[in-house]
Amino acid sequence: MLLSFLPSALLITLAIHSGVSVAADEKDKVVEPCTIASSTGSFYDLRKLTIQPHKDGKKANKNDKVDDWHAKGYDYPANFTLNICAPVIGEIDRPIGVDKHLSQNVSAYYESKGEIYSIGQQSTNLTLRGRRLVLQYTNGSPCHADKRRSSDDDDEDEKKSKKDSIRRKSTLISFHCDKDPLATQPSLTFVGASPDECSYHFEVLSKNACIGSEPAKQGVGPAAVFAIIGVIAILVYFLGGVFYQRNVAHARGWRQLPNYSMWAGIGSFVKDVFIIATSSCARFMPHRQGYSTLPVSSSSRGRSNGRGPEDENRLIDQLDEEWDD
Incomplete structure (x- = not known):
């Protein structure tokens, strides 16, 4: 029982x-950084789009990029530099309106008239809006920072009180699946900026933005x-x-x-x-025989010819005694 x-x-x-x-x-x-899974089972992994710094600028693989992603501004009076889910790897001066300790976390920026303007801090949080996969960077340089830099006559206390209330530049990146079999590299395109130059929109076309399968968890x-x-x-x-x-x-x-x-x-x-x-195995083992054949030379053979049967019997008996000893 x-x-x-x-x-x-x-x-x-x-x-x-x-x-x-x-x-x-x-x-x-x-949730792994720069990945997302939908409620229907769709899984996206954009970690291969992240540019990682390599030692001495050398590539780990021949197809790896060693510099940031770049996009032309076209009608916008500046070009853009970005990284996906990580800070830019290129060295930049301190962006306008960004605290010193946050300067190393800038993931997107542009340069205008010799000044660096951040358009967003690092983020790895992907978002699914319907079938759209987007990544947003926030907390960049203040909007219209180039115009406000000339207002040095403002009182210092007034500047500090306005610091938390000012609007800051942000970036919205939309990812699209590239189904072209001949495409080898992702492409990043600047779509446009808001009229107040606070929001910037980009599109990325890449095979890595296609729906994949979530890797199995070890268990x-x-x-x-x-x-x-x-x-x-x-x-x-x-x-x-x-x-x-x-x-x-x-x-x-x-x-x-x-x-x-x-x-x-x-x-x-x-x-x-x-x-x-x-x-059973002992049967196949070799056994030692009682008698062995002695070689007989021609001279001894001649001497033995004169011997009779009694001499041969005595010789055999002598050999048996020696063998027993």
């Missing part, structure tokens, strides 16, 4: 534990689960059997093991098989 109850309780406990673990994994699921596989259940079941079998044999059957020594007679019979069977196998 006890042995039949323990495995069932064990399986129920494992099932409950597995359900709780799955629920906890779903609740605490960590305990079915084989490992069954192995764990098997090990625990064996432990329960032996521990429960010892408990029963000791307290109910009052067995002692090796007889406390469950089904001791069966295990003892298996041990005797293995022993008998081993003896039979070794005995």
